Amino acid sequence: MSVEGGFLILDFGSQYTQLIARRLRELGVYSELLPFDASLEEIKQRKPQGLVLSGGPSSVNEPGAPQRPDIKELLELAPSLGVCYGMQLISAQFGGRVVKASDREYGLSEMSWSEPLSARLGSDEFKKQQVWMSHGDVVEQAPEGFRVVALSEQGHAAALKSDRIWCVQFHPEVTHTEGGTEILKSFVFDLCGAKSNWQAPSIVEHLLEDIRLKVPKGEKVLCALSGGVDSTVVGTLLTKALGPEQVHCVFVDTGLLRQGEFEQVLKDYENLGLNVHGVQAASVFLERLQGVADPEQKRKIIGHSFIDVFKDAVKHLEEPMQWLAQGTLYPDVIESVSLRGSSVTIKSHHNVGGLPKDLGLKLIEPLRELFKDEVRAIGEQLGIARLALWRHPFPGPGLAIRVLGEVTEKDLKVLRQADAIYIEELKNHGLYEQIWQAFSVLLPVYSVGVQGDARTYEKVLALRAVTSQDGMTADWFDFPASFLRKVSNRITNQVEGINRVVYDVTSKPPGTIEWE
Secondary structure (H helix, E strand, O other): OOOOOOEEEEEOOOOOHHHHHHHHHHOOOOEEEEEOOOOHHHHHHHOOOEEEEOOOOOOOOOOOOOOOOOHHHHHOOOOEEEEOHHHHHHHHHOOOEEEEEEEEEEEEEEEEEOOOOOHHHOOHHHOEEEEEEEEEEEEEEOOOOOEEEEEEOOOOEEEEEOOOEEEEOOOOOOOOOOOHHHHHHHHHHHHOOOOOOOOOOOHHHHHHHHHHHHOOOOOOEEEEEOOOHHHHHHHHHHHHHHOOOOEEEEEEEOOOOOOOHHHHHHHHHHHOOOOEEEEEOHHHHHHHHOOOOOHHHHHHHHHHHHHHHHHHHHHHOOOOOOEEEOOOOHHHHHHHOOOOOOOOOOOOOOOOOOOOHHHOOEEEOOOOOOOHHHHHHHHHHOOOOHHHHOOOOOOOOHHHHOEOOOOOHHHHHHHHHHHHHHHHHHHHOOOHHHOOEEEEEEEEEEEEEEEOOEEEEEEEEEEEEEEOOOOOOEEEOOOOHHHHHHHHHHHHHHOOOEEEEEEOOOOEOOOOOOOO
């Protein structure tokens, strides 16, 4: 779908590009993404009200970095906003100087404005601003016709301005940037003069209709359920669209689930009216993971094992299947593959990248372009219980990527016990729903301890808890010290095999939410 006169976002490969489109749509203006090298003629035909050049992982000074030799002609088409790499590209190609920073700027940073981008942003609250940075290059000299209007903590240019072009070195689209929505709002309504007159159709009705159009009547869908929010919503969505006789759901016990999870989740699925059967396949996964420590290899083994398990599940069904449904989300896709621009692979996801040809099933991923908060909103409209919708995200590879190094049954048992205590205390203290995702990680590190007046030499457990809106960026949750003390005491006293507990205080970026 394209709308003449909307906003076009040229994707240079940032992990956050899709967020820009979402934020603009939330302001009531239509926006869509195009590859960074979309032809000038195609862009002209769209008659955009505004252009956005996204961030990206490249350096403008690297050979092969994405460029727009026609950038001056391009930016004459409409008022424009350059974000991160977009700012550096505009600066370099308009005659400024971009250099490698001596100090990289990642995560939260404070910047100071010397001049507002617009009157809307001229109040005292915007004099200093907490913003989300993610870059290794800086604009050392602004191009002619641009002036530096903000500086970062390190004294680098954080924003540039000309008559029709704004550039920011930070990411206004992420939730951790203070006033980021106000900056985008000012770009849309003040610089571009757009009006808030676009409303998206009901996303649930759109998805249901899309499923019915894609899957012919009578063709069967095999729905892969993981126990998480995403696959639960997919299974419910497909069942509502096609009926339980056409959708066969499979929930696999990989041996990598949390404590008591397989039995409880299977019961929840039956209560939702899904046509579901459970598959015991723990021995398959654990045997194949034996001796494997590399996280990418673990993910790929698990992905292939899922395919094999589903192949076997297909053989045992009474009717042949034509489709495989998965709960892939947009953050999974952009961490795994470049969807539109030149983004880099962060990590593989077992449910991303298509299917082996010999599986013989077509793939349907209704949530592929959506974020977790949007999926939860869809789930609410479908009538899924809040308890199921607001469970913290759980990775497809399960505990295999939370036991760092080789996965053993002994370590899985230790991790399950520790994680159950952690989650129980979060709920007891009323903290669970304040946190986007919390979990434990068992480290391949031993430390000396003293327990019962005796020397111990046991493993270290890391606790992780982050706040986020969509999983694209995240910040660590600031627990009261009393909470961490209680959790640590319970785990070291009650879980045999752990004598030290640490807390992870790393944001995303530079870290990912999961450790592997």
